[in-house]
Amino acid sequence: MSEKSSQELYKERLNRVLNAVSLKEPDRVPITPMSMHYAAVQAGLTKKEAMYEPMKLAKAFKDVFAPMNWDMVPPLLGVFPAAVWDGLGTQTFKWPGAAEKKQRLDDNIHFQWVEGEYMKENEYEAFLTDPSGYCLNTLMPRHHKKLGGFSFFPSLINLVHSYGSFMSIPPFFAMPPNQEMLKNIGQAAGKLFEYLGATENYTKEMAQLGYPIGFNFFVQAPYDVWSESVRGMRGVMLDMYRQPEELKEALNRLVPSSIASTVAMSHMIPSDNPIVFIPLHRGADGFMSRDQFKEFYWPTLTATMEGLIQNNLIPCPFYEGGYNERLDYLTEFAKKHRGKLIYWFDRTDIIKAKEMFGEYATIRGNVPGSLMATGTPQQMEEYVKKIIEGCKAGGGLIIDGGVSGIVDEAKPENVKAMTDAVFKYGMY
Numbered sequence: 032m033s034e035k036s037s038q039e040l041y042k043e044r045l046n047r048v049l050n051a052v053s054l055k056e057p058d059r060v061p062i063t064p065m066s067m068h069y070a071a072v073q074a075g076l077t078k079k080e081a082m083y084e085p086m087k088l089a090k091a092f093k094d095v096f097a098p099m100n101w102d103m104v105p106p107l108l109g110v111f112p113a114a115v116w117d118g119l120g121t122q123t124f125k126w127p128g129a130a131e132k133k134q135r136l137d138d139n140i141h142f143q144w145v146e147g148e149y150m151k152e153n154e155y156e157a158f159l160t161d162p163s164g165y166c167l168n169t170l171m172p173r174h175h176k177k178l179g180g181f182s183f184f185p186s187l188i189n190l191v192h193s194y195g196s197f198m199s200i201p202p203f204f205a206m207p208p209n210q211e212m213l214k215n216i217g218q219a220a221g222k223l224f225e226y227l228g229a230t231e232n233y234t235k236e237m238a239q240l241g242y243p244i245g246f247n248f249f250v251q252a253p254y255d256v257w258s259e260s261v262r263g264m265r266g267v268m269l270d271m272y273r274q275p276e277e278l279k280e281a282l283n284r285l286v287p288s289s290i291a292s293t294v295a296m297s298h299m300i301p302s303d304n305p306i307v308f309i310p311l312h313r314g315a316d317g318f319m320s321r322d323q324f325k326e327f328y329w330p331t332l333t334a335t336m337e338g339l340i341q342n343n344l345i346p347c348p349f350y351e352g353g354y355n356e357r358l359d360y361l362t363e364f365a366k367k368h369r370g371k372l373i374y375w376f377d378r379t380d381i382i383k384a385k386e387m388f389g390e391y392a393t394i395r396g397n398v399p400g401s402l403m404a405t406g407t408p409q410q411m412e413e414y415v416k417k418i419i420e421g422c423k424a425g426g427g428l429i430i431d432g433g434v435s436g437i438v439d440e441a442k443p444e445n446v447k448a449m450t451d452a453v454f455k456y457g458m459y
Contacts, residue, residue: 040241044102052393053370056426060419060457061102063245063429065436067109070095072439079128079138082113085229093236103245104237112226118219120176148263149173155277162284163187180209247300249308250293253285253331258313282331290338306345315352333364340371347373351434354379358387365392377433382421395429403441408448415452
């Protein structure tokens, strides 16, 4: 047992990570695994229970992760509060135990994103003319079945005048269908606050044990937002050929709000951890050519990251899949922002990445989920040893899994072997 107080351990762990980010050699390579349903599985919860009972989820996270001696523990954020989706009639996900049969999966199936063209190809002008109004009147009712009343919300420009406000807002909310909508929103809000309360309790309890949370804030790349929540992957890929200028203008419109909302959240939630998680889904090798990546994906992602850096936040883009064909772009950006970001990798050649930009950006990852689920402890130790020996020199290395961090199906003995290998080989 450590003789240090929980406050001392907390500070030591947080500083170990932040020193690695600033490209100083800490006393040891940090280990900061992300995870989604792994703790719930180990605690004997179904995925339905994990998504509908946040206090049980928080207890599972605490019980499973507190003994690990990691430098940061996963947030609850990877397991969404399903009751909120029920309250809104969410159509963009399917999940275990959903109230609506069409969205329902079996109790132990991981939640799934529902791809769709939620904005039609001929609606760019409507969005670009009035983005807020389009999102409120058109997109939100398509995303959430029980928010259809917002289709009739008065034009936002009319609210500039006080007459427009008092003549439009009360009648809108007084309409019987909209009163039902408000009731649904209220129920969803109650469930969201229950989840946030569980998150707050978990964060405080882990801090009392000396553990920082891996991250408290996240944002998406504008292209991913557009391809997942607006046009769908098929639609946005066609737009790159048929409506390229409209697509680029729409993506550029998303950058200021992405930065502003993340910065605002960082001010609302007191935290000494400035890391911002950025899950990247559609920019990997094979999704588009290098030229398309350069034209459509990279500019608005880097603009978003630069906005975060300017506000003293640390972007942590997770390069899901392989980015071996894009490493020169990552190098160029890292050179401009030395010691101010984390590149988290999944299937990218992490040792080559270290060679190219390890003196400019911290590298995180990339222990395969397949190895966690099907490998042996010896194989796990050998893999982590290889990463450490190839990447730890000069600092700037953090150990984590690839996609999902610790996968739901990971063997506990392999998770332990990964952790033990860091303490065995990661000392400076």
